[in-house]
Amino acid sequence: MADRCKQRRFVSHGGDVWGFSRKFNIPPEKVLDFSGPINFMGPSSKALEAVKQNACLIRFYPDPNPVELREEIACYVGHKVGAENVILGNGSIELIYMLAEAFKCGFKAVIPIPSFSEYEKAVLRVGGEVTFVQLPSNFALDLEKIKAAVTDETKIVYICNPHSPSGTIYSRKDILDLAQFCQKKGVIVSVDENYIEFSEKGEENTVAGDVKNYDNLFVIRSVTKFYGMPGIRFGYAIASEDFIDTLQTVRQPWSINGLAGAATLAAFKDIEFIKTSKQTIQQEKAKFSKSLNEIPGLQVYPSETNFLLVKITTAKITSTALREELGKEGLLIRDCCTFMGLDTSHFRVTVRSAQENQRLVEALKRKVPA
Numbered sequence: 001m002a003d004r005c006k007q008r009r010f011v012s013h014g015g016d017v018w019g020f021s022r023k024f025n026i027p028p029e030k031v032l033d034f035s036g037p038i039n040f041m042g043p044s045s046k047a048l049e050a051v052k053q054n055a056c057l058i059r060f061y062p063d064p065n066p067v068e069l070r071e072e073i074a075c076y077v078g079h080k081v082g083a084e085n086v087i088l089g090n091g092s093i094e095l096i097y098m099l100a101e102a103f104k105c106g107f108k109a110v111i112p113i114p115s116f117s118e119y120e121k122a123v124l125r126v127g128g129e130v131t132f133v134q135l136p137s138n139f140a141l142d143l144e145k146i147k148a149a150v151t152d153e154t155k156i157v158y159i160c161n162p163h164s165p166s167g168t169i170y171s172r173k174d175i176l177d178l179a180q181f182c183q184k185k186g187v188i189v190s191v192d193e194n195y196i197e198f199s200e201k202g203e204e205n206t207v208a209g210d211v212k213n214y215d216n217l218f219v220i221r222s223v224t225k226f227y228g229m230p231g232i233r234f235g236y237a238i239a240s241e242d243f244i245d246t247l248q249t250v251r252q253p254w255s256i257n258g259l260a261g262a263a264t265l266a267a268f269k270d271i272e273f274i275k276t277s278k279q280t281i282q283q284e285k286a287k288f289s290k291s292l293n294e295i296p297g298l299q300v301y302p303s304e305t306n307f308l309l310v311k312i313t314t315a316k317i318t319s320t321a322l323r324e325e326l327g328k329e330g331l332l333i334r335d336c337c338t339f340m341g342l343d344t345s346h347f348r349v350t351v352r353s354a355q356e357n358q359r360l361v362e363a364l365k366r367k368v369p370a
Helices: 002-008 017-024 045-053 055-059 067-077 091-101 117-125 143-149 172-183 241-248 258-268 271-293 319-327 354-367
Strands: 086-089 108-113 129-134 154-160 188-192 217-222 235-238 298-300 307-312 346-350
Touching: 017 319, 045 055, 045 258, 055 258, 067 086, 067 235, 067 258, 086 091, 086 241, 091 117, 091 188, 091 217, 091 235, 108 117, 108 143, 117 129, 129 143, 143 172, 154 172, 172 188, 271 298, 271 307, 271 354, 319 346, 319 354
Parallel strands: 108 129, 108 154, 154 188, 188 217
Antiparallel strands: 086 235, 217 235, 298 307, 307 346
């Protein structure tokens, strides 16, 4: 099982309703997806309307230099970030791969695990090598172990904040401590803030505003998770102006389509959607976590995001077997054995509506042996 999970980490992500639909012969719209950490309330109605109103843009090539869009994003990020500090990508994935492509073959990267598998894949794709650092059982950021893994060949350290798959948030102080250490060694610290908007502590712990003081910071975000728009593929990164200029030389042309930009700006300005999403998800997460923790054989980790990492404390069932059993009922969870650093005793679930969450809870009560 361990070998199979190791192989699957290169092909498996949450939110694959299409593959799940084929396997269990269930129409995609009938799949209740708890595997993809997407805002169940999204997308914003104003974002959908913006797509309709700008449909005529498909007649033209996308703007190769969308200055106004970058200015609007800088305004949204705040913290005195300017348009010159913003680079756009076809989702955060393009930015992750773009960063790795900026270095010559033979470089090394440090990845605390468990973490998002695309960091490793991006490094390997360009001939780099990866050094993994196992996080402690509470997923805290072990700065000393991470620093000890950095060598003269290291060019990138990858941090996910809030952390996936645990939902733990790291302090701005700790990340800047690491950034300062790496800056002296010429090492980039890539900070994936894809889940930052979900966290009540997000604004105080983002390092987006620190890119002007730390020219080795590369902060990645997207509209996939909080804004519930994985299908439009829009991401952006914040970094120093010089580093942005360097990355512009390796990026692909026309990777940002006009409809994605229009939808993003409309979503950023939908204050009511933002407020309601934060409040609703926080409320439902508290109830969902409590209900899951009350099931014998399950332990839920604290989370600052819209998802919950769950440990199976009984040896009578694995996360892989549980995923299969729930799949028969049209319920899709994230089997976390595909995360390097985790095994078949962990799975992840996304917070959805009260009714949908309860449906999963009842199914888990039946499927998890006492």
